[in-house]
Amino acid sequence: MSFCKENKKVIKQTEIAFKKEGELTIFKSVDSTLVKLDIEIADTDFDIQTGLMYRDSMETKQGMLFVFEDVRERFFYMKNVKIPLDLIYINENKNIVSFQKNAKPFDESSLPSKFPAKYVLEINAGMVDTWSLSVGDSISYTEH
Template sequence: MHLKTISFLIIFSLICLSHQSCRQESKTIKQTEVTFKKEADLTIYKSNTDSIIKKLDIELAETDYDIQTGLMYRDTMKENQGMLFIFEDETERFFYMKNTRFSLDLIYINANKKIVSFQKNAKPFDEASLPSNAPAKYVLEINAGMVDAWKVSVGDDINFTRN
């Protein structure tokens, strides 16, 4: 009888140990890395002189999926890169930074490709609304601080050419 109890305890202990070690194995799911894909060239022009402020390589967000995802899940973006959101209509826009890992400047642009407003230094992961405060057909996302560094102003123009 004593031998059965000892055998049972040994088997029970082995099962418990193997079960705990299986539970302690951590399974990490590696996220697919999203990389920049140049789809167009964009130029920002000073409105009063037509001089070039900055030339950028940009990705385009035109589909519902691309518009909803934007720059989410990316770690960085180069200074000469951006993402241009293209909408079918011109209306007030509301963006947020959910799942966006780095700060951005958002430039809101009307159907005539004139800059109508900004949201500067949008904080990573912040779900607060970032409104355009004016009708916009396009939204350009660039690295935070670039609007000020490049001295971009409301009324300046953009133009883009698809590759």
Template sequence: MKRHFTKIAIALICLGLVSTYIISAYKGYKNRNGKNIEMPEVKFTKEGTLSILDADGNSIKDLEIEVAKTPYETQTGLMYRKTMEENRGMLFMFPRESVHSFYMRNTLIPLDILYINKNLEIVSFAKNAKPMDETSLPSGKAVQYALEVNGGMMDKWGVEVGDKISFKED
């Protein structure tokens, strides 16, 4: 049973990686006339709400969120988005708490990445991650969630390590 689950998990990860590669390759595809064919921008789909709370439980900011749970959703994240409204973000949900790392390949907008442990506490972050940069942005600590919001929002909202989140999926 364990082997079967492992094979399925590996197959899903491979499928996600292949899909990401195909999307990346398509982004730069040229037609017969040599003109670039652009991928249509991915549109926001509200899948839940999330509140960022200070250490005392007071609300700092309420957001509409998309949720990334599958390997494919986690791999693509906010890639190919040209804009994102200030009150929106993407919550990444990992099956278990561990050190995770992000990068900005094919991400067109700067992002703040908040790393959150299993107790829903913000334990680290990456501020103003540079678009299209493939530099690793590790959590540095074991986390079960990550939240991506527009770059500069952590400072604007006054979010700090030790603050918490609460969320509800639609």
């Protein structure tokens, strides 16, 4: 049996580059230290649905902030996401209400917030522990 090589298509995905759209600061309630990040902001239906899908990597001080119009329990999953992430769920007062740490690439299991959230911040896996973030810590952000 032979195969014609011309009929096989090789689809190469273009790397999606990080586009800084704002800056976010996490205020730790325990010792008042600050963590500063460059963020992309997902606030349209397309951006929220796509998120960090198809990305090969993200720098330590980068993240994606999802901004929703309403406040309710959120359910995220890692479909088509290549990098492990920590998800930080944040309420309308910009206080952290819960985490999903070390979400596995391509895992389609539901990652619930367990509490109502208006914002979700995705950062590289392990950073919640590295930065000793806690429920009750708060954020502020500015758009560019």
